[in-house]
Amino acid sequence: MSRYLLSGAGPAGEVSEGWPRRRRLRLGVAALLALGLSLTPAAGATTRGTGGPGIGPAAADPQVEEPDGPADLDVLYVGAHPDDEASRLSTFGEWRERYGADVGVVTITRGEGGGNAVGPEEGPPLGLIREREERDAVGTAGLTDVYNLDKVDFYYSVSAPLHQRAWGQEETLSRLVRVIRETTPEVVMTMNPAPSPGNHGGHQDAALLLIEAYYAAGDPSRFPEQITEEGLEPFAPKRLFTTQARGQAGSVGQACVTSFRPVNPAEDIYGVWSGRRAENGKTWAQIEREAQRRYASQGWAGFPDVSADPASLPCDYMMQIDARVPFTRGDSSEDAAPSSSMLEGALLQQPGGFPLGTGLDLSTQDFRIVPGGSSTLAVSLTAPEDRDLRGVRMHTELPDGWRGPKTLGVGRVPAGQTVTRSFEVTAPASESPSRQLVGLTVTAGNQSGFTDQQLEVVPAVQGTQQLLPQVAEFHRWAERVGVEQLAGIVKPVLTLPSGGSRVVTVDVHNHDDQPHSGEVELVLPDGFSSDGPAQFENVAPQDTVSVDVDVTNTDASLPTSNQGGVNGDYDHAIRTTSDGATSGTAAALELVPTATLPDGTAPELDGTITEGEYGARIDLGRRWEGASCADEQDCSATGWIARSGDALYVAADVTDDTLGTVLEPADCKRHWRVDSLEVAVDPTGTSENTSTTFKAAVLPTTQGEVACAARDADNRQGPIGTFEQVGGDGTPQLDPQNTAPGLEAVSRLKEPYTGYVIEAKIPMDVLPATIDPDRMAFNAFVYDSDTQDKTGQTRIGWSTWGGVQGDPYRWGRVVLEGAAPPEVRTSEPRLDFPALRSVESPQSIVQALRTTVALSGLPATPDAQAAKVVEARTTSDGVEVVIDSRGTGTAYLFAVRDEGAVVLGRAVREIGPGQNRVAIPVAGSPQRVLMAFDSDAGGTSVSAAEPR
Numbered sequence: 001m002s003r004y005l006l007s008g009a010g011p012a013g014e015v016s017e018g019w020p021r022r023r024r025l026r027l028g029v030a031a032l033l034a035l036g037l038s039l040t041p042a043a044g045a046t047t048r049g050t051g052g053p054g055i056g057p058a059a060a061d062p063q064v065e066e067p068d069g070p071a072d073l074d075v076l077y078v079g080a081h082p083d084d085e086a087s088r089l090s091t092f093g094e095w096r097e098r099y100g101a102d103v104g105v106v107t108i109t110r111g112e113g114g115g116n117a118v119g120p121e122e123g124p125p126l127g128l129i130r131e132r133e134e135r136d137a138v139g140t141a142g143l144t145d146v147y148n149l150d151k152v153d154f155y156y157s158v159s160a161p162l163h164q165r166a167w168g169q170e171e172t173l174s175r176l177v178r179v180i181r182e183t184t185p186e187v188v189m190t191m192n193p194a195p196s197p198g199n200h201g202g203h204q205d206a207a208l209l210l211i212e213a214y215y216a217a218g219d220p221s222r223f224p225e226q227i228t229e230e231g232l233e234p235f236a237p238k239r240l241f242t243t244q245a246r247g248q249a250g251s252v253g254q255a256c257v258t259s260f261r262p263v264n265p266a267e268d269i270y271g272v273w274s275g276r277r278a279e280n281g282k283t284w285a286q287i288e289r290e291a292q293r294r295y296a297s298q299g300w301a302g303f304p305d306v307s308a309d310p311a312s313l314p315c316d317y318m319m320q321i322d323a324r325v326p327f328t329r330g331d332s333s334e335d336a337a338p339s340s341s342m343l344e345g346a347l348l349q350q351p352g353g354f355p356l357g358t359g360l361d362l363s364t365q366d367f368r369i370v371p372g373g374s375s376t377l378a379v380s381l382t383a384p385e386d387r388d389l390r391g392v393r394m395h396t397e398l399p400d401g402w403r404g405p406k407t408l409g410v411g412r413v414p415a416g417q418t419v420t421r422s423f424e425v426t427a428p429a430s431e432s433p434s435r436q437l438v439g440l441t442v443t444a445g446n447q448s449g450f451t452d453q454q455l456e457v458v459p460a461v462q463g464t465q466q467l468l469p470q471v472a473e474f475h476r477w478a479e480r481v482g483v484e485q486l487a488g489i490v491k492p493v494l495t496l497p498s499g500g501s502r503v504v505t506v507d508v509h510n511h512d513d514q515p516h517s518g519e520v521e522l523v524l525p526d527g528f529s530s531d532g533p534a535q536f537e538n539v540a541p542q543d544t545v546s547v548d549v550d551v552t553n554t555d556a557s558l559p560t561s562n563q564g565g566v567n568g569d570y571d572h573a574i575r576t577t578s579d580g581a582t583s584g585t586a587a588a589l590e591l592v593p594t595a596t597l598p599d600g601t602a603p604e605l606d607g608t609i610t611e612g613e614y615g616a617r618i619d620l621g622r623r624w625e626g627a628s629c630a631d632e633q634d635c636s637a638t639g640w641i642a643r644s645g646d647a648l649y650v651a652a653d654v655t656d657d658t659l660g661t662v663l664e665p666a667d668c669k670r671h672w673r674v675d676s677l678e679v680a681v682d683p684t685g686t687s688e689n690t691s692t693t694f695k696a697a698v699l700p701t702t703q704g705e706v707a708c709a710a711r712d713a714d715n716r717q718g719p720i721g722t723f724e725q726v727g728g729d730g731t732p733q734l735d736p737q738n739t740a741p742g743l744e745a746v747s748r749l750k751e752p753y754t755g756y757v758i759e760a761k762i763p764m765d766v767l768p769a770t771i772d773p774d775r776m777a778f779n780a781f782v783y784d785s786d787t788q789d790k791t792g793q794t795r796i797g798w799s800t801w802g803g804v805q806g807d808p809y810r811w812g813r814v815v816l817e818g819a820a821p822p823e824v825r826t827s828e829p830r831l832d833f834p835a836l837r838s839v840e841s842p843q844s845i846v847q848a849l850r851t852t853v854a855l856s857g858l859p860a861t862p863d864a865q866a867a868k869v870v871e872a873r874t875t876s877d878g879v880e881v882v883i884d885s886r887g888t889g890t891a892y893l894f895a896v897r898d899e900g901a902v903v904l905g906r907a908v909r910e911i912g913p914g915q916n917r918v919a920i921p922v923a924g925s926p927q928r929v930l931m932a933f934d935s936d937a938g939g940t941s942v943s944a945a946e947p948r
Contacts, residue, residue, distance in 0.1 A: 026366045062340065064347040065356075068184070068875035071851040073145065074101040074347050076185035076237075078210040079174065080202030081111040081153060082134035082161075083295045084191060088243060090274040091283035091316045092863045093141030093291075094339055097278055101347060104145035105138060106179055106857075107131075108172065109153035110205055110836050115670040117299040117790040119610030122669065126297065127153075127836030131263065132901060133295050134882040135843055140291035147185070148844055149175045150856045152835040153202070154844035155713035158806035159470060159689035160195060166831045167205065173216065174226075175857025176209050180217040181232040186346040188214055188237045189318065194489040195470040198803025201689070203913045204474075207242060211321065212481055214240045230859050238325045240345035245269050245317035246489065258330075261825035266437040266454045267485075268329055270319040272339040275310030285313045299673070318342065321483060324567035326353055326360045326442065326449025342692035345449065354442075354449045357384030359418070362440050362453045367484045370460050370511050372429035377453055379440055381410065382418040389413040389444045394421060397439030397452075404438075415715035425671035431457045433583065435485075459541070459583030463520045463576035465492040466505040466546075468809065469688045492587040493569065497594045497813040499556030504530075504549045504589075506574055510539040520547050527555035527569050553591060560591040561622055561800040568801050592799050592812050593618065594639060595778075599818025605759045607726040607748030609651050614640030619813070620652060621783055624800035626791050633657050633754070634796050635784040641814065646822050648762045648782060652677045654700075656755040660785030660792075662701055665722050665730075668708035671697035671783060673790040677758045678781040680714075680811060683767045683824070685775030687808040690714050691829035693777075694767045695805075696740055698723070700747040700756040706730030707747035707758070711739045713806070715768035715829045723747065740766045770824045773816035777808050839932035839940055840890045842900030846930065848942045855932060861939035867891065867911060872929040872945040878905055878922040879947050881929055888912045889935040897948075 005410035108238035110127030192209035216222040220235025250259030274285035325345035359382030392410035404425035534547035562568035569588035595616035695714035705728030713926035721734035726748035742763035781797035854860040865887030895905040905922035
């Protein structure tokens, strides 16, 4: 841990030394003030204009202070894709109207890899559509600023590490830090950072990036070139939230604010009721739903109305991860919707609280302690720049039975100065392992402020079931960044083949200051057995050893997938005994279905499945996402798989009462929008994500009356081609860019339509690695759509959990008998998908002109190398633009109407120093000509002119 000094005057003017931090390792408020860096403190609240038609504050509500400039934000939300902010627009809209808070959004990608329910566009053209939808949607709630970081959106994956590889983690972090330093938001919010089952890897990484940026943006040693070369200043946001709140809402309506019951009571959870009415008379839930319908490309245009009864509307819940200012813990006011609580201390002064600009921070180096152990906590208190804090005392709030000081004397804190104090708390020797909260209330006269710090009580010796690779990486990240309270969100889970065995590794950690020996035992549910306790000896203090236990599913009749146990989990305990003391940790096993394939005769691909034609029959009727099937006629399926020589064969007999959208053959992609069958193979059975697997989807029909197939979200995405549809008139044709050479398929629609049959052959040599015949993972999914608007309703399959299409470890196990599969050269995954750049987005250019924040989270071009549009003249066939340039680069020119939403003409030209003339062919009468200049010297500049 690094140490740094927090300089400040105490009662006698002494200089006090700060403490290294576990919860927040980066420089906080006090450290920045000690370095003489401004955090823009405010002495009090002032009224501000809200801008935008129909959006205005209620006169009785407190108002955040006036912005310092066009880019000055109060709140910043960070997501991975357009629409990630959609579930919090009721909160953001209320904050905007009620308190005058300017809220902005950072979107790391433009969602170019997603589906498209409004047209055939994909890649950058789809990115333009999704950006326009996002700006329209957030505008419905009164938001105007959307900052795009231009990173690639490739395909659905639940892997944060894969996104970090594709995005370039440190470079993306630098862009986000730059945006924070330029827009100076006091409150920042993001998504769930944990690899929870089904959580999109992009969502995870967006959250990881913001949490790191919360600490890095205020640290002058992080990305120092932004300070020394670009003229930015370090800026430390005051409060950090995620939209992940684990627990149960106790009610809807006004009481939802105070009725949430968190899984971990030590967490700070906040609720904002969506049923409060806006000035236009609609509830904020209704406004949010209107906004969500703007994301039409994602199939959201048909979202149903929310209830018109406010009493039936829920809350948005958020969890606070960190704060550098005093805050109110949760919402306990009698006000039915105290939505200001999340803004207090950072943007709004708390009732009876300290003035804005007061910093308060509580942290510890000893997040984990054993029963009877102690933790030293450090508190720093910073007075506002313009006033002293006098008669200051600190009052601790300890868990029942804990020992520690009740009060700490401070006295006077001079304006702009920081004082620090430390104190030790001790857990009872009888304390059970748990998360506990130490609170601290600071008073000065009739003013007070609160902060807190989580601590985890752990047993002296603790055994934990081995973590999945992505979960282990998340825990390492939480330790490195200093947010250990986020570790443990994901329950340790391992899969086990039905009727099979596996080795379960248990990591034994010694939290004590003495060596320990003992044993580990798995307390398993009925239907499972282990080979008995495993021993460990002389584990050194703070060291970890691993022991192995063989586990067997002794009852192969137990349900597999999400139908087994509780939501698919067969819960059990890891019991660790040492020196007469026993501790337990929770874990789970998940059963995956299995099949054994002999090497047999190749099935005939004719759209008809005969008895004994395939080696194994599998149940494809289990729902894993979407609406439940109304009955078997609505959606159900049976599958078969076989092996013959060096090929796998797959068949599915699907029952379906309504055929969804029939696409053009050229639109054979994004199969989840329509009726389709997806086949997934992990050759080695060890893939952390789908980039090392094979996934192909077959659409049973297209408008050419042929089946078609394409690969998606795997090692090599892209078209395969069209195939025979029995009874159809189309001519099957493989795509010249075929991504699965040798793959064959046939489809037969049942007449009259009651479903379809698909058969497919998959050569083993198209797989991304050589098959391990004892461990190959396999899955098959049926996507059911009953609409004509390219939206799916139900997903069923063989091995089923939410998000399972991205979780190879949860796919079924297939054992191949017979000759060894052919060796295949392992291939690197494809991640080089095109991403739209902000220089190609007129709406991004318009925003950059308004806010003066450069595009893409990148620096602005230095004046000595910049270019500018100085004249735009209407001609008979368009507009002629005159550009003055001081350097070389590429000019992206757009003739637009409606602030860039409508493009009437565009041109891209390489330009050099001096005066450059560029003709833009235009259809119509543009209102402005926009230019983004991508300088060869680095960075961008923007300019505009009105045609004359």
